[in-house]
Amino acid sequence: MIPVFPAQFICWMFSLYKGLTKPLITLVAIGNRYMGDDGIGIAILDDIKERLSEDIAVLAWESKDALSVASELLEIQTPIVIVDCADMGINAGDFKWFKQSECSLEQHHNVISTHGFGFSDALVLAETLGFKQELYFFAIQPEQIDFKQGLSKLLKKNIDVMTQSLLEHLDKLKTRL
Template identity: 25%
Template sequence: MSGRVVVIGVGNPLRGDDGIGPAAVEALRGRVPADTVLAVSDGEPGRLLDLWRGADTVVVVEALRTRPARPGALHTLTLAEAVGHHRGTASTHGFGLGDCLALAEALDLLPPRLVVHAVEVADVELGTRLSEAVRSALPALTDRAAASVRRAHARNHAP
């Protein structure tokens, strides 16, 4: 095991609430151990697989569209939950995280540990502003991601 911890903020900051993943990664700077890899991705599966290659723990932070929508509602999902949860919901990206996880599983490229922190979104239209509900959820979302990173580092450095 490498002990490598990677946080990936998935989304596009130019599409309103879809920018929550990248915003959370920015908010994590200085709040997690220096050897934590902080990255942003547009959600394209090949790039995601490349970003988490060799990682022991991957924390994904992203936007989630649900029906009915509850903008600002937070979700924390394990790998198994993420695959099942995303089948019933729509990603804000063309190729959803559930699809990417299925591909990674087929290619034997899943990380040993993966957790997804997601916030339900309202608006993913062109624009650079997060909606009030999603912006208000950012501190709690960032806290959840930071706690996942701390737990991963504690596991990696346990005797």
């Protein structure tokens, strides 16, 4: 006789299994979907989160302040991949994968206002406090950052290419780990 389990039980078992799986990588999307292309990280995460294997933990830091970001960085125990838009001086819609050591992030920790505290400042603060995880960036050059809901046409059009590339990079990174 084949045992039959109710769907709820199977879901519960699956969530328990996912909960017990130790993540290899933490994927963090940063952005604000109400600021045009600044929401690209969150949009990519929405697009791929169901396709990720259970050994990739996922976090969305939407409109999170820098101190909370520093605090959460300190809690992460795996290599981290940040998905965010970044001004890299390349064509809008182009994207890059790079390690932290391959870039220099502008800092504003003595800024005019706390509104100017950004991810780079949070990272420096976390590092000062002992953060040592490997950090990778999947960065997308924005076309337009402004008070506006939704991505620009250009980024919207290219989102499938970006997500595919990100998935490939994540696979490669997992193999290396």
